[in-house]
Amino acid sequence: MKTTAYDCVQMARSTKRPTGTEFIEKVFSDFIELHGDRRFADDPAIVGGIATMCGTPFTVIATEKGTNTKDRVYRNFGAPNPEGYRKALRLMKQAEKFRRPIVCFVDTSGAFCGIGAEERGQGQAIAENILEMMTLKTPILSIVIGEGGSGGALALAVADEVWMLENAVYSVISPEGCASILWKNSNKAAEAAQSLKLTAEDIYGLGVVERIIPEKGDIHKIFGRLGTDIYSWYRRYMEYTDEELLEARYQRFRKIGIEIDEKGLNK
Amino acid sequence: MPINWIFKKSRNELEKGGRIPDAATQEEVEMTQTCPACGREVPLSEVWSNNFVCSCGHCFRMNARQRIDFLTDKDSFEELFGELYSTDVLDFPNYKEKLESICQSTGETEAVVCGTAKINGELCALFVMNPYFMMGSMGTVVGEKITRLFEYATESSLPVVGCTVSGGARMQEGILSLMQMAKTSGAVKRHSDAGNFYLVILTDPTTGGVTASFAMDGDIILAEPGATIGFAGARVIEQTVRKKLPAGFQKAEFLLSHGFIDKIVPRSEQKKVVSSLLELHHRRKRA
Numbered sequence: 001m002k003t004t005a006y007d008c009v010q011m012a013r014s015t016k017r018p019t020g021t022e023f024i025e026k027v028f029s030d031f032i033e034l035h036g037d038r039r040f041a042d043d044p045a046i047v048g049g050i051a052t053m054c055g056t057p058f059t060v061i062a063t064e065k066g067t068n069t070k071d072r073v074y075r076n077f078g079a080p081n082p083e084g085y086r087k088a089l090r091l092m093k094q095a096e097k098f099r100r101p102i103v104c105f106v107d108t109s110g111a112f113c114g115i116g117a118e119e120r121g122q123g124q125a126i127a128e129n130i131l132e133m134m135t136l137k138t139p140i141l142s143i144v145i146g147e148g149g150s151g152g153a154l155a156l157a158v159a160d161e162v163w164m165l166e167n168a169v170y171s172v173i174s175p176e177g178c179a180s181i182l183w184k185n186s187n188k189a190a191e192a193a194q195s196l197k198l199t200a201e202d203i204y205g206l207g208v209v210e211r212i213i214p215e216k217g218d219i220h221k222i223f224g225r226l227g228t229d230i231y232s233w234y235r236r237y238m239e240y241t242d243e244e245l246l247e248a249r250y251q252r253f254r255k256i257g258i259e260i261d262e263k264g265l266n267k
Numbered sequence: 268m269p270i271n272w273i274f275k276k277s278r279n280e281l282e283k284g285g286r287i288p289d290a291a292t293q294e295e296v297e298m299t300q301t302c303p304a305c306g307r308e309v310p311l312s313e314v315w316s317n318n319f320v321c322s323c324g325h326c327f328r329m330n331a332r333q334r335i336d337f338l339t340d341k342d343s344f345e346e347l348f349g350e351l352y353s354t355d356v357l358d359f360p361n362y363k364e365k366l367e368s369i370c371q372s373t374g375e376t377e378a379v380v381c382g383t384a385k386i387n388g389e390l391c392a393l394f395v396m397n398p399y400f401m402m403g404s405m406g407t408v409v410g411e412k413i414t415r416l417f418e419y420a421t422e423s424s425l426p427v428v429g430c431t432v433s434g435g436a437r438m439q440e441g442i443l444s445l446m447q448m449a450k451t452s453g454a455v456k457r458h459s460d461a462g463n464f465y466l467v468i469l470t471d472p473t474t475g476g477v478t479a480s481f482a483m484d485g486d487i488i489l490a491e492p493g494a495t496i497g498f499a500g501a502r503v504i505e506q507t508v509r510k511k512l513p514a515g516f517q518k519a520e521f522l523l524s525h526g527f528i529d530k531i532v533p534r535s536e537q538k539k540v541v542s543s544l545l546e547l548h549h550r551r552k553r554a
Contacts, residue, residue, distance in 0.1 A: 111479075113499035113507045118517060121527050123478030123498035130452045131484055135460065150436070150445060151479040151498070158449050172445040172476075173438045177503075181438070195359050196441045208442050250453045254414065256446040257407035258354060264415075265350055 006190035008199045009175055011167040012146045013109075017219060020062025020078075020105045021047050023145055026223035027230065028053050028060055028103075036087060040120060043084030045076045045112070046156075048091040050100070053231055059095035061088050061156060062105035065146070078147075079112035082125035085155050089129050096138045101234050104142040104156040109174065111152030126155040133158035134253075135246055139237035141230065143213070144168045144200075160237060160249050162208070163229075164200040165222075166215040170208070171198035208256060300327065304493065318534045326491045326534055328471060330373065331380040331397035334430055338538055339384035339393065346382040348415050353377055353408045355439075362439040365401070373400050377408045378433070381416040386428065387542035392420035395430045396477075398470075402434035405477055409437070410447025413481060417454035426464040426545055431482045435475015448480035455484045464548035466541060469496050469519065469528065487544060488528045489537075490519035496528070 011017075024031050028051030036042040048061040063080060066072030088104075095102045111122050133140065142157035148170030164170060173181075175193035180186040197203070200212045213229070215222060237245065259267035299308035304325035318337050319327040329337065335344050352370075355363040370376060378400035384393045394416050396403040413429075420427045436444040458465060467485035471494035478498050482488075490496060497517035505512055515521050522528045532540045 111498065113504045115504065115508060115510065115512065115516070118497050118499065118504065119525055121483075121525070123474075123496075124483040124527055126479035126498070127452070127481075127483035130449055130480055131456050134449070134453045134456045151448060151476055154445055154448055155479075158452075170442055172436045172441055178438050191360075195357070196438070197357050198442065203442055206442060208446060250457070253446060253449040253453055256443060256450060257411045258351070258356065260411075266352055266354065 004190065005169075005193040005196070005199050005202075006175065008167055009147075009169050009189075009193050012169045015065075015072075017107075017146055019067060020064045020107050020145065022067075023105045023143075023223070023226075024049075024051060024060045024062050027227045028058060031060065034091060037083040037090055039083065039086055041081075041083045043076075043081050043087060044074055045078050045080040045108070046084035046088055048088055053227060053234075056231075056234070057098075057100050058234075059091055059100045059102045060105075061091060061102070063108040063153075063156065065107060076112055078108045079110060080108065080152060081112050081114070081117050082120040082122050085111075085125040085129050088156060089132055092133065092136055092140075096136045099138055101138055101237065102136070102140045102159075103230060104140070104159065106142055106144045106148055106153045106156050107146035107168075108149050108152050109147050110149035111155070126151045129155040130158050134249065137242045137245065139234065139240070139245060140249075141233055143226075144170050144209070149174065158249075158253070160245065160252065161210045161233060163211040163213055164203060164209045165213045165219070166200055167219075168200055169193075169198040170200075170203050171196050206256075302327075320534050324492060324533070326471065326493060328398045328432070330399050331375065331395040334395050334470075335380065335382075335384065335393070337534070338395075338428075338430070338541070339386055340388065343385035344382050344393070345384070346380065347419065348381050348412045349376065351377065351408050351412060353406055353440075356407065356443060357439070357441050359439040359441070365439070369400055373397065375400050377412065378403045378405070379409045379412050381412045383425070386538060386545060389542045389545035390425065391428045391545055392416050392423075392425045393428050393430075396432045398432045398472075401437060403432045403477070404434050404437035404444075405447050406437035406440040406444050407447060410444070410450050413451045414447075414454040417451070417458045420463060421454070421458045421461050424461070424463060424550065426466065426548060427458060428541060428545070429465070429467045429481065429485070430470055431467060431473045431477055432470045433473055433475065433477035433482075435477060445476065448476050451481045452484065455481050459484075459486070462550065464545070466544055468532070468537065468541070470494050472496070474498065474500060483527070486548075487530075489530050489532050489540070490522065490528045491537075492519060492531050492533055494519045496522050 031051040033049040065078030066075035140159040142159040144164045175189040176186045178192040179188040298311045302321040305323035469490040
């Protein structure tokens with residue numbers, strides 16, 4: 001039977017998948033976690049710090065859904081609050097200062113929809129990350145390892161390259177949310193998932209990600225290969241000057257949209 | 268067909284789309300719009316003559332053209348990129364039909380109108396979003412037009428004034444809509460890094476992906492009184508936290524007290540405040 005888009009959504013959400021921290025620890029060495037946004041709190045839904053690969057220090061950031069029930073509650077099921085995004089930005093600015101490449105692992109159903117999150121400026125925090133990441137003078141790679149949920153995912157995915165795992169999804173809205181808004185019926189989520197074009201294959205086809213990472217059955221076996229890929233990515237991007245890097249990043253997003261002819265009109 | 272049905276329909280169309288008719292018919296003059304704040308039936312003629320504000324202070328929503336007429340100097344607005352239109356890029360169910368009918372009922376091609384204009388003589392690049400075009404949602408064309416406006420303003424060293432109203436990213440264009448948040452932010456950043464001024468006026472409602480990108484990127488962020496401004500929708504939050512939301516939650520006044528906007532400006536003062544701020548941000552050479 002062919003895998004449907006909604007099958008992919010469910011695979012991406014599976015609690016059997018390795019979480020963000022596991023990716024950091026298995027792909028990199030010597031991870032030192034760094035905490036706090038220096039403004040309000042430390043958000044356990046986002047984990048960040050410094051780790052090494054072949055002796056090179058990287059700044060690594062991941063959304064973390066948690067590994068058991070207790071941990072999942074503690075991690076708010078991987079739904080960050082504004083302080084999580086502010087911590088991530090603090091660590092990314094630190095990376096820029098010390099010229100460390102940045103790797104983000106994204107796995108979140110979205111930024112947390114809560115009272116406190118709004119009081120502390122969820123929209124502003126995401127907006128600031130997106131704005132600042134556009135011009136961070138260090139290479140950024142983001143990898144969607146499970147759920148890429150809307151603005152809450154994008155706030156860690158304004159990068160020079162974005163990769164997706166084979167069974168990850170990336171979407172502007174959850175299929176349930178989409179179905180309930182459009183058809184007033186969240187049971188039509190499978191249909192919505194199909195229409196949203198959120199599978200890795202679809203997203204790649206739309207030119208939004210550069211690479212699909214095959215999972216080949218057992219996702220736990222991909223760490224080694226992923227490390228090699230990340231390192232060769234880093235070697236390639238090391239060659240860029242700051243100007244080249246930022247221009248390429250700008251154009252990467254600039255070209256996403258409707259098809260435009262040479263006169264700047266609809267094709 | 269009941270007579271009040273016809274009446275209701277024509278009234279909705281007036282509210283929805285339209286521009287203020289040059290000469291309102293007797294029937295239109297007698298129509299009213301219910302104020303959601305005080306409940307009064309406000310005659311349309313009063314709504315139009317009072318910049319769409321009720322005597323209780325409530326700001327009715329305005330379509331993009333109405334707002335441009337209200338905010339800019341007479342005949343100063345020159346539209347840019349108006350020829351771009353949206354297409355059903357993902358083959359999303361019913362999207363094509365929806366676009367067609369909304370274009371017809373509003374007379375617009377997209378949910379944002381861009382151009383240059385003067386505000387009390389101050390030249391600026393201007394974008395105004397339209398709540399009556401798919402709730403001001405941002406798809407690829409809204410993203411493209413706003414990006415182009417910031418690029419144009421960067422090249423011409425012009426300040427940007429933006430009026431936001433949006434339900435967020437347009438889900439019918441999927442991930443491509445989401446990417447517009449990054450695309451527009453890139454252009455805003457370049458405009459800002461070149462030393463140009465960006466002033467944004469948040470109007471009711473400004474939410475989702477627009478709040479989480481260019482709406483919050485202004486050097487100065489103004490808001491209309493009572494406007495709903497937030498990231499997540501109130502209903503979604505209520506379902507998530509299973510608590511009643513506090514009174515005034517996500518209103519402009521709430522954002523002001525939490526430190527996320529600079530100032531709430533009633534419509535009657537907007538033109539003056541915006542033009543003064545534009546004047547204060549004229550590019551100066553260092554002595």
